[in-house]
Every structure is written in C-alpha cells, then in structure tokens.
Amino acid sequence: MAESGGRRLTVIGGGVMGLMTAYYAAPFAETVTVLERTRVGDPETASFCLTRSVRNDYLDPEYSRLAYESRRLWLELQALSSEPLLIDCGCLNLFKDSITPDLASSYAVRSFAILAQLQLRRAALSAAELRQRFPQFTADAGRLDVDAGFADVPAVTRFLQAALRARRVHVSENATVRGITRSGGSWHVATESGEVVSDALVITAGLGTNDVLGLLPGCSARFPLRPDRPVQSKYFIPPAGTRSRYTARTLPVFAYLDVGIYGHPIHEGKTPGVKIGFYNPPDAALVQSPIASVEDFVAECMPGLRGAETVDVADASGVDVCAYDLVGDDDFILGPVPGMDGVFTGVGWRGTGYKFAPWVGRVLAQLALQGGTVYDIHRFAPGRFAGGPAADLVTAGGAAP
Numbered sequence: 001m002a003e004s005g006g007r008r009l010t011v012i013g014g015g016v017m018g019l020m021t022a023y024y025a026a027p028f029a030e031t032v033t034v035l036e037r038t039r040v041g042d043p044e045t046a047s048f049c050l051t052r053s054v055r056n057d058y059l060d061p062e063y064s065r066l067a068y069e070s071r072r073l074w075l076e077l078q079a080l081s082s083e084p085l086l087i088d089c090g091c092l093n094l095f096k097d098s099i100t101p102d103l104a105s106s107y108a109v110r111s112f113a114i115l116a117q118l119q120l121r122r123a124a125l126s127a128a129e130l131r132q133r134f135p136q137f138t139a140d141a142g143r144l145d146v147d148a149g150f151a152d153v154p155a156v157t158r159f160l161q162a163a164l165r166a167r168r169v170h171v172s173e174n175a176t177v178r179g180i181t182r183s184g185g186s187w188h189v190a191t192e193s194g195e196v197v198s199d200a201l202v203i204t205a206g207l208g209t210n211d212v213l214g215l216l217p218g219c220s221a222r223f224p225l226r227p228d229r230p231v232q233s234k235y236f237i238p239p240a241g242t243r244s245r246y247t248a249r250t251l252p253v254f255a256y257l258d259v260g261i262y263g264h265p266i267h268e269g270k271t272p273g274v275k276i277g278f279y280n281p282p283d284a285a286l287v288q289s290p291i292a293s294v295e296d297f298v299a300e301c302m303p304g305l306r307g308a309e310t311v312d313v314a315d316a317s318g319v320d321v322c323a324y325d326l327v328g329d330d331d332f333i334l335g336p337v338p339g340m341d342g343v344f345t346g347v348g349w350r351g352t353g354y355k356f357a358p359w360v361g362r363v364l365a366q367l368a369l370q371g372g373t374v375y376d377i378h379r380f381a382p383g384r385f386a387g388g389p390a391a392d393l394v395t396a397g398g399a400a401p
C-alpha cells in the first residue's frame, strides 16, 4: 500500500467546506478527523438545503475565474458520482427598463462584460430573443451565463459522505470542541467524547469560527463576520398544465440582482416549485425600484406565476433558515491563521460560497498537508485582520448568490 505521508489533520466544522477539505486531504494524510458540533446536514448550517446557484457571473473577474475553476473541480467530482451534482441550465440575468432604466450600469451588462473578458460561454438576448427562448419572462433584455446552473445539494452531501467513508475519514458528529491545546508540536482538540491529536488544524466553522479561534492558546485573530439572511425565499408552484415551462429543462437559474432577486427552476421530483428569493444586502446599492418582494418581481417579470400557490422555502424543505456569513471588507477569508503554526481557516463566504466549495477544500487541504497551495490566495489572507476586526469596513453586497 502507498504511504500517505504521516500527517494527521483535524477539521473543525462539517459544512460543505469542511467536508470538501477532508475529501481533498485524505489521500495526503495519515488520518483526517472532522469534528461537527451538530450533525452533517443540520438545517441550522449554511450548507444544507435543496439547491444552490453555481454561476460565473460576478462583477469582479477574480471571483469569476475562481467560480469557473471551481466548476472544473465540480465536474471532476461529478464524474465520480452515481448521480448528477450540477444541473446545467444556465444562469440568466434580467433587465427591464421600467424597473432599472440604466441598462449600461445593470448587473446583467456589467457581469456579462466580465464573462466576455474571460472568454466564458455567454449569450446576450434582446427582448425579442428573450421572448422566444425564455417566454416565462417579461423583460427587455437578458444576459446568459451558459456554463452555470445549480447544485443538487442533497446529492453533493450524499456523494461527500460516501467518499469520506471510502477514504477512511472519521466524521464525528455532535462533537462540541471544549478546548484546544498545543503540546509536543501537535494540536490537541478536546471534545466530550475524547481528544483528537493532529499536526494540522483546519477551521471551517462558519459563523462559529471566532469562537473556535478563541480556544486556540495565544490566538488574538478574530474576523469581522456578520450574519444576514434573505428577506424572503419562496417556492411558486405553477398552475397545473404549465409546470413543464418551469423545470430546469426549460428554465434557467435567473436573477435580477440590481433589485435583490434570484431564482431557481423546479428540480423535478426534488423541489416543489420555482424558488424565488429576495435579498436586501446591507449597504448595497440596490437600485430604487418598484420591486420590494418576490411577489412584485413575479408580477413584473414572470406573469405566468402570478397568483400561483406559494410555500416558504423553509417550510417546504425544512432548511434555508440559515444565515450568510458577511465579511467586513467583503472578501473571502482563506489561509493560515496568523501566529498559529499549522492552523488554517476558510470562512466569510458572503452568501456565495457553495459553488466555490471544491476549490476551497482543495486549497485548505494543500495548505494543511503540502505546505502551500498552487492558487494565489493573498487577497483572502486571514492576516489582513491581524490588527483587529475591522467591522466598520463593511461594504458588503453585490455578490451573486
């Protein structure tokens, strides 16, 4: 049997980021243990729901490049999965004159320019083309991110759980971390069911990350994290006879981010209706518009769903009651924890992290076990908050979900 290098890794936090880290770490480690405070799949955590957007259409080319690189990794994982992980229905950004009169400054046009700059597959649709291709919408223009869609989150979770079992990763659920000590060059993590000793620690504890940092002896790093959540998230159940117009075969993921709207088509047999969310990000330049709810959006842009039966996403799936982890300066936090030998973290995904999960997992695994990563992650350095959490830097908002 091949040798695995002898390093032991403990991952604290069993959301998608922790599970992906364990997945990529296992081939390079002697042991990998994931400690999860609740259970994998707990509805209180950000990673568990039915669908998450997977898209490249950011306003910042670096995030677009990373999203596309993450997609490449998703496709590698999907090739190993017995069921699809990504549903490639595209992602359509909408624009309507009567809602946001300035086309040039719209999210649709600006993010499309980034897709063009990166040579990613895309389509610009006029009002007539939009009517013909996606008659579900009433709008004046559309910009399609072609290599996009959504993740089937339960399928991803099943895939990761099976893969981690096969890779002999120990996932310890209901494991509350009581204390962390350093001794003989190793990290000792105490839980009520015993102690886990390792050479490296990865902290992917979402909004619980600062509490874990507080357990590290001598660690003064804390991050300016802030919870936030969508104002509304509903399934619209189309009238009988029109359902086929709203499944992922015919309807893309869609968004009108200038007014805080995003939506997912029906995932046939898995979700009850078209999911539409309304998010009003703090400090974001939401354009003044007549859209103040998902119902307003439907009335303006998806008239076929007007009057449709609705159900709150939380009621239908038991999840999506969880929160985004916003960051003071609106950038991911990914890399070594300052001053802590062999400790790495990934947090602050600002409601947009799921699609990046394989990339994040790979980066954290490389940092913890290979002494560095092939990716340039300087921008995301946790050390930028070493002088104390700059909570008032908040400029959050504008990221695609």
Ligand SMILES: Cc1cc2nc3c(=O)[nH]c(=O)nc-3n(C[C@H](O)[C@H](O)[C@H](O)COP(=O)(O)OP(=O)(O)OC[C@H]3O[C@@H](n4cnc5c(N)ncnc54)[C@H](O)[C@@H]3O)c2cc1C
Pocket: 012, 013, 014, 015, 016, 017, 018, 035, 036, 037, 038, 039, 042, 045, 046, 047, 048, 051, 052, 053, 054, 175, 176, 177, 204, 205, 206, 207, 208, 209, 211, 212, 229, 230, 320, 322, 323, 324, 346, 347, 349, 350, 351, 352, 353, 354, 355, 356, 401
């Ligand atoms: C409503 C909503 C919609 C979203 N939509 C999208 C989308 O469409 N597309 C997209 O790409 N992203 C989206 N996101 C973001 C994405 O879901 C998150 O960025 C991602 O799931 C974060 O994963 P995580 O593992 O960091 O966090 P979590 O899933 O929160 O995992 C952290 C884990 O750490 C555990 N933990 C905490 N403290 C401790 C401790 N002391 N000891 C042990 N364990 C601990 C928690 O129990 C939890 O399981 C959305 C997020 C939300 C909330």
